[in-house]
Amino acid sequence: AQSVSQHNHHVILSEAASLELGCNYSYGGTVNLFWYVQYPGQHLQLLLKYFSGDPLVKGIKGFEAEFIKSKFSFNLRKPSVQWSDTAEYFCAVKSQAGTALIFGKGTTLSVSS
Amino acid sequence: EAGVAQSPRYKIIEKRQSVAFWCNPISGHATLYWYQQILGQGPKLLIQFQNNGVVDDSQLPKDRFSAERLKGVDSTLKIQPAKLEDSAVYLCASTRGGGSMLTDTQYFGPGTRLTVL
Numbered sequence: 427a428q429s430v431s432q433h434n435h436h437v438i439l440s441e442a443a444s445l446e447l448g449c450n451y452s453y454g455g456t457v458n459l460f461w462y463v464q465y466p467g468q469h470l471q472l473l474l475k476y477f478s479g480d481p482l483v484k485g486i487k488g489f490e491a492e493f494i495k496s497k498f499s500f501n502l503r504k505p506s507v508q509w510s511d512t513a514e515y516f517c518a519v520k521s522q523a524g525t526a527l528i529f530g531k532g533t534t535l536s537v538s539s
Numbered sequence: 540e541a542g543v544a545q546s547p548r549y550k551i552i553e554k555r556q557s558v559a560f561w562c563n564p565i566s567g568h569a570t571l572y573w574y575q576q577i578l579g580q581g582p583k584l585l586i587q588f589q590n591n592g593v594v595d596d597s598q599l600p601k602d603r604f605s606a607e608r609l610k611g612v613d614s615t616l617k618i619q620p621a622k623l624e625d626s627a628v629y630l631c632a633s634t635r636g637g638g639s640m641l642t643d644t645q646y647f648g649p650g651t652r653l654t655v656l
Contacts, residue, residue: 430581462647469542470582470630470647516581520643526572526595527645529581 428453430517432530439507439537447502447533449491449517459500460518460527461491470516476500487511509539541565543648545631551654557619560651563612564633570594572645573606573616574630582630588614589636621655628652 433448451457461473474485481493491502500517514534518527544563552558564571570589574582585604587595591611599606603622608614618625628650634643 458643469649470632472644472646475644518581526574526584526587527582529583531579531581 428457428519428521428528430519430528430530432515432517432533434533435531436534436536439535441509441537441539442506443537445502445504445507445511445535447515447517447535449500449502449530450498451500451517451519452498453519453521455521458520458522459491459493460520461485461489461500461502462516462518462529463513464516464532465513473502473515507535507537509537511535512537543631543633543646545629545648545651547651548649549652549654551656552621554623554655555620557617558621558653559618560616560629560631560653562614562616562631562648564614564631565635565646567635568633568646569611569636570634571608571614572632572634573614574632576628576630576650578627585616585629618653621653623655626653626655 429452431450459476462470463473464470473489474483476483476493484490489504493500514532516532517530520527546561572587573585576582586599586606588608591608606616630650631648632645634645
C-alpha cells in the first residue's frame with residue numbers, strides 16, 4: 427500500500443530563514459505528487475503538483491519542490507519565509523488519475539516576525 | 540468559480556447520536572471525495588463517488604457510516620451511531636474528472652469539525 431512520510435512534525439523559523447520540508451513516499455510505480463497548505467482557519471489549498479517532466483516544480487507564493495525518483499522524495503522549499511507562511515503543510519501522492527490522495531501527517535510551520 | 544461548500548461547519552453531539560454532513564462540489568465536477576482528518580493526522584479517504592456511483596468505499600466503516608450522492612451533484616455523509624473516536628474534521632473534495640492527471644486537481648471544502656462527547 428502507498429504511504430507518505432513527512433519527517434518534521436513542527437518547524438519553527440524566523441522570517442527570512444530558508445525552509446525545507448521533507449516528504450518521502452512508498453510506491454514503486456509512476457506517482458503524482460502534491461503539496462497542500464492549510465492556513466489557520468482556512469481550507470486545504472494546492473501549493474504545487476508534479477505530474478511529469480521537469481522534476482523541479484514551482485508553485486504559488488514562491489514555493490518549489492523537487493522530485494527525486496531515486497530517493498522517493500518530494501521535498502518542499504522556500505528560500506525566504508514570511509510570517510504569513512505560518513500554516514500546516516501536507517504532502518500527498520496518487521498513483522493514477524481519478525484516485526484519492528494519500529496524505530502524510532502534515533508539518534506545522536510557525537514563522538516568527 | 541464557487542468553491543466546494545460544506546455544512547455545518549461545526550457540530551457537537553453525544554456518543555450514540557446520529558449526525559449528517561452535506562457537501563456541494565464545484566459545478567461540473569464529476570468526482571467527489573469524503574475524507575476524515577483526525578487531529579494530528581493527514582486526511583484519510585472515506586469514500587469516493589464518480590457522478591452518482593461509488594468508486595471506492597473500502598475505508599468507510601459501513602456499520603456506522605453511510606454516504607450518498609443521489610443526483611450526482613451534492614452529497615451527504617451520515618454517522619449513526621457516533622462514537623468518541625469519530626471526532627474529526629470531515630472534508631469534502633471534488634475534481635473535474637475525465638481521467639487526465641493534468642486536470643485532476645482536488646479542491647477541498649472548509650470541512651465540518653465534529654466533536655463527539
